[in-house]
Amino acid sequence: MLVPVLAIGGLGVVAVMGVVAAFVITGWIGQPIPVLGFEQTFDQPIDFPHTVHASLKQLDHVPADGQAMEGLGLDCTFCHRTVTTQANAGVPPVGFCATCHQVIGADGNPQLDILRDAADIIGDDGPEPVNWQRVHRLPDHVRFVHEPHIRYLTANPSEVKNTTDGVATGPSGVCSTCHGNVAAMEQVEQVEPLKMGQCVDCHRDNGAPTDCVACHH
Amino acid sequence: MATAEFGSHNWGMVVDVDKCIGCNACVIACQAENNIPLNSQDRVERARTISWIRVERYWEGDFPDAKARFIPIMCQHCENAPCEPVCPVYATYHNSEGMNVQVYNRCVGTRYCANGCPYIVRFFNYWEPVWPESLRNHLNPDVTVRSRGIMEKCSFCVHRIRRESRSARSAGTEIADGAVQTACSSACPTSALNFGNFNDPDSKVSKMKEDKRHYTLLDQFGTDPNVIYLAKIDADKKVGSGAAASHD
Numbered sequence: 001m002l003v004p005v006l007a008i009g010g011l012g013v014v015a016v017m018g019v020v021a022a023f024v025i026t027g028w029i030g031q032p033i034p035v036l037g038f039e040q041t042f043d044q045p046i047d048f049p050h051t052v053h054a055s056l057k058q059l060d061h062v063p064a065d066g067q068a069m070e071g072l073g074l075d076c077t078f079c080h081r082t083v084t085t086q087a088n089a090g091v092p093p094v095g096f097c098a099t100c101h102q103v104i105g106a107d108g109n110p111q112l113d114i115l116r117d118a119a120d121i122i123g124d125d126g127p128e129p130v131n132w133q134r135v136h137r138l139p140d141h142v143r144f145v146h147e148p149h150i151r152y153l154t155a156n157p158s159e160v161k162n163t164t165d166g167v168a169t170g171p172s173g174v175c176s177t178c179h180g181n182v183a184a185m186e187q188v189e190q191v192e193p194l195k196m197g198q199c200v201d202c203h204r205d206n207g208a209p210t211d212c213v214a215c216h217h
Numbered sequence: 218m219a220t221a222e223f224g225s226h227n228w229g230m231v232v233d234v235d236k237c238i239g240c241n242a243c244v245i246a247c248q249a250e251n252n253i254p255l256n257s258q259d260r261v262e263r264a265r266t267i268s269w270i271r272v273e274r275y276w277e278g279d280f281p282d283a284k285a286r287f288i289p290i291m292c293q294h295c296e297n298a299p300c301e302p303v304c305p306v307y308a309t310y311h312n313s314e315g316m317n318v319q320v321y322n323r324c325v326g327t328r329y330c331a332n333g334c335p336y337i338v339r340f341f342n343y344w345e346p347v348w349p350e351s352l353r354n355h356l357n358p359d360v361t362v363r364s365r366g367i368m369e370k371c372s373f374c375v376h377r378i379r380r381e382s383r384s385a386r387s388a389g390t391e392i393a394d395g396a397v398q399t400a401c402s403s404a405c406p407t408s409a410l411n412f413g414n415f416n417d418p419d420s421k422v423s424k425m426k427e428d429k430r431h432y433t434l435l436d437q438f439g440t441d442p443n444v445i446y447l448a449k450i451d452a453d454k455k456v457g458s459g460a461a462a463s464h465d
């Protein structure tokens with residue numbers, strides 16, 4: 001890398017240092033600029049559109065039969081079932097998707113075929129899990145539990161940040177505080193920095209413990 | 218609901234030495250609960266073992282009248298802890314619930330705290346912890362796996378405290394006395410180890426520590442531990458006359 005930089009002279013050095021500085025500064029403040037594999041969106045094994053499932057609005061998404069459609073407006077907890085009771089929100093098993101999708105959705109839709117193959121509705125290679133890529137990930141030394149956060153925000157809707165195109169009451173309406181407007185995302189990305197500063201600010205504003213062992217243990 | 222809030226407890230332990238039979242169940246329970254690396258032969262030979270709680274054995278008297286004495290020793294969670302002021306990065310500090318807390322992600326591994334501790338209950342990770350393949354899925358997901366180069370010690374099973382306080386707040390109730398049990402105290406077959414809230418005068422541990430047998434380890438250092446010991450009762454001697462019970 002260094003040789004071509006030297007070959008084009010001082011301007012190249014300044015440009016490279018500028019990219020490095022931009023990476024460090026943006027990474028310090030929020031998300032680093034998406035170079036070197038630091039992208040905040042991931043290509044999922046299935047192009048799962050949260051818009052179709054969670055949004056309540058008219059969609060740009062046009063399904064295979066060519067008719068424009070509205071989102072279904074499913075509650076987040078319809079699929080992420082353990083979010084109100086446990087640490088993890090939970091990703092539904094393939095069989096859960098298949099309860100709807102063995103009849104809903106056109107035959108031959110290539111994305112649904114991946115799902116139906118995984119659920120053993122079509123094909124003959126048996127059921128297999130879908131290897132979803134995790135988008136929101138906290139470091140290993142942080143113990144985050146969804147349950148108290150959902151409980152508190154549901155009881156105190158004035159603390160909910162960001163708006164959602166999906167269901168706005170109950171647990172679904174509070175998820176946008178940290179996850180952004182997922183109901184409007186064709187491909188889920190992390191929009192909040194979800195760094196300790198953001199956690200501590202919110203904990204301080206809402207009287208939650210700011211002791212280190214509240215999360216680090 | 219108020220007592221489920223953070224900071225309204227003073228967690229502590231009362232160890233009835235008279236009940237301890239030296240079975241080491243607490244040691245094993247702690248090892249399993251807190252993702253402590255296995256103390257392999259190699260590590261034992263190098264005196265680099267990690268055990269957040271240990272049962273020390275002493276012989277009293279001469280053969281054939283020798284008697285074995287056991288005393289479980291874990292982090293004493295001192296109110297006046299020698300480990301805390303020496304940490305240059307505030308990785309160990311005293312929290313408002315009476316616990317001496319180790320924050321793994323702050324620790325830079327100076328080992329000053331371990332050198333300061335008179336109870337020798339702080340352990341340094343000299344190597345990256347490894348488990349055999351068969352034990353990979355046995356790790357406790359509530360406890361951070363400590364990597365190489367940082368200090369660790371008994372946490373009073375703080376993840377269990379957090380879990381109980383969370384479910385109490387969820388249910389809108391208080392944390393009941395005895396609801397929080399550390400791994401060692403729940404494993405103890407003779408109830409020698411008792412965990413609870415010293416702020417509640419009616420709790421089991423608050424009543425136990427009023428026992429006239431009570432003493433604290435190495436109290437000449439003035440560390441003011443949150444772990445209270447109750448002295449061994451010996452049929453041959455008067456209560457509290459042992460060397461360890463000189464405090465009372």
